[in-house]
Amino acid sequence: MALVPVETARALLLRDVMPTPAEPVALADAGGRVLAEPIAANRTQPPFDASSMDGYAVRAADIAGAPVTLRMVGTAAAGHGFAGTVGPGEAVRIFTGAPMPAGTDTVLIQENARAGDGTVEALQSEPRGRFVRRAGLDFAAGEVLLQAGRRLDERALALAAAMNHAVLPVRRRPKVAILATGDELVAPGGTPAADQIVASNGAGLAALVHAAGGEAVDLGIARDDLAEIEARIETAADADVVALLGGASVGDHDFTREALQRRGFTLDFWKIAMRPGKPLMAGRAGNRIALGLPGNPVASLVCGRLFLVPLIDRLLGGAGAAPATLPALLGRDLEANDLREDYLRATLDRVGDTLVATPFAVQDSSMLAHLANADCLVVRAPFAAAAAAGEPCRIIRF
Numbered sequence: 163m164a165l166v167p168v169e170t171a172r173a174l175l176l177r178d179v180m181p182t183p184a185e186p187v188a189l190a191d192a193g194g195r196v197l198a199e200p201i202a203a204n205r206t207q208p209p210f211d212a213s214s215m216d217g218y219a220v221r222a223a224d225i226a227g228a229p230v231t232l233r234m235v236g237t238a239a240a241g242h243g244f245a246g247t248v249g250p251g252e253a254v255r256i257f258t259g260a261p262m263p264a265g266t267d268t269v270l271i272q273e274n275a276r277a278g279d280g281t282v283e284a285l286q287s288e289p290r291g292r293f294v295r296r297a298g299l300d301f302a303a304g305e306v307l308l309q310a311g312r313r314l315d316e317r318a319l320a321l322a323a324a325m326n327h328a329v330l331p332v333r334r335r336p337k338v339a340i341l342a343t344g345d346e347l348v349a350p351g352g353t354p355a356a357d358q359i360v361a362s363n364g365a366g367l368a369a370l371v372h373a374a375g376g377e378a379v380d381l382g383i384a385r386d387d388l389a390e391i392e393a394r395i396e397t398a399a400d401a402d403v404v405a406l407l408g409g410a411s412v413g414d415h416d417f418t419r420e421a422l423q424r425r426g427f428t429l430d431f432w433k434i435a436m437r438p439g440k441p442l443m444a445g446r447a448g449n450r451i452a453l454g455l456p457g458n459p460v461a462s463l464v465c466g467r468l469f470l471v472p473l474i475d476r477l478l479g480g481a482g483a484a485p486a487t488l489p490a491l492l493g494r495d496l497e498a499n500d501l502r503e504d505y506l507r508a509t510l511d512r513v514g515d516t517l518v519a520t521p522f523a524v525q526d527s528s529m530l531a532h533l534a535n536a537d538c539l540v541v542r543a544p545f546a547a548a549a550a551a552g553e554p555c556r557i558i559r560f
């Protein structure tokens with residue numbers, strides 16, 4: 163069977179995937195969530211002409227011939243506007259954020275004034291409107307300022323609050339059930355027998371899911387047993403994505419594909435032209451999407467970035483784009499590539515304005531230590547020619 167190109171596999175995985183439904187979330191809990199609808203301002207900000215400095219609210223015409231002495235008629239502070247109207251020759255003490263008193267048009271900062279007894283002396287003139295924030299300077303009621311799909315970071319949350327939204331419609335977090343498979347696996351912290359290892363892929367993938375805006379549900383470790391894997395898949399009936407780790411290849415103990423098919427999943431693809439990650443598979447049953455990730459830890463996590471993260475993005479209403487690549491120069495010679503798109507773990511140095519990516523000499527897909535200490539992946543197209551140190555390459559930064 164021909165290996166499916168990486169881009170084709172991602173398109174097949176994302177095809178017809180619908181975003182999760184919207185749910186209301188209080189502002190305090192909305193950090194990191196993704197807006198399901200555009201958000202319009204409930205009010206104008208600032209709602210009134212406001213002083214941007216501490217000083218004196220005046221009429222610019224009155225201080226055109228400064229120095230000149232004005233009569234003090236009151237005070238305006240933030241939250242405490244001046245109720246009256248200021249007439250010719252008069253001034254109001256004003257503080258940052260206070261509404262401009264009726265009749266005034268300019269703020270003279272206190273550094274340029276000398277306070278007297280019931281008077282203030284303007285030491286210099288100011289152009290009309292100086293240090294006045296016009297009503298609506300920031301935004302006007304009805305303006306749509308946050309678009310659907312916006313990830314709610316600190317800036318978006320502060321703006322939503324200023325627009326007077328206490329609750330926001332966000333996409334439900336995509337639920338990703340993660341099932342490890344393999345007789346050789348024990349959970350982290352356990353006591354492996356002589357022929358066992360510690361399961362690591364689930365911990366990494368759960369972190370990836372969380373960072374992408376999803377909710378990871380740990381389905382534990384299933385033995386290499388078709389019935390057991392099938393039964394565990396069934397416990398994830400309400401998941402948006404079932405991620406199966408390991409058992410994706412062609413060995414006698416690799417049951418993932420069969421288990422999925424027996425549970426009613428139709429396969430979109432199996433085996434892709436990628437290293438690491440060749441045995442990747444995807445399928446679906448109704449709205450549930452299954453992703454069979456290779457057992458080799460590096461393959462599992464690299465495929466997580468290239469496939470699971472875009473899938474979560476799509477479920478959150480995004481485009482599901484592949485990770486962005488950047489230009490760099492190679493820090494070592496590379497041999498010609500074969501038919502699989504290669505994702506080489508590499509360190510990154512900065513030489514002047516240029517990034518230099520140096521792939522580790524050994525690229526075995528079991529080597530988590532290299533992966534964890536890599537700064538980037540060097541992406542090599544299928545059949546890329548041999549390349550020498552100093553030649554350009556494309557990288558995905560961690």
Ligand SMILES: Nc1nc2c(c(=O)[nH]1)N[C@H]1C(S)=C(S)[C@@H](COP(=O)(O)OP(=O)(O)OC[C@H]3O[C@@H](n4cnc5c(N)ncnc54)[C@H](O)[C@@H]3O)O[C@H]1N2
Nearest residue numbers: 342361362363364407408409410411416440456457458461
């Ligand atoms: N004859 C062939 N053999 C293999 C092929 C092939 O094309 N022909 N592909 C190889 C490639 S590439 C990969 S990747 C692996 C993936 O195989 P599986 O997805 O079936 O994974 P397993 O066999 O179950 O495990 C592989 C390896 O990874 C370890 N593992 C599994 N799960 C975990 C986990 N949750 N945490 C940590 N480590 C895990 C497992 O112990 C094995 O060492 O197949 C090649 N073989």
Ligand code: MOO
Nearest residue numbers: 438439440461527
């Ligand atoms: O695709 Mo596998 O991950 O090379 O070992």
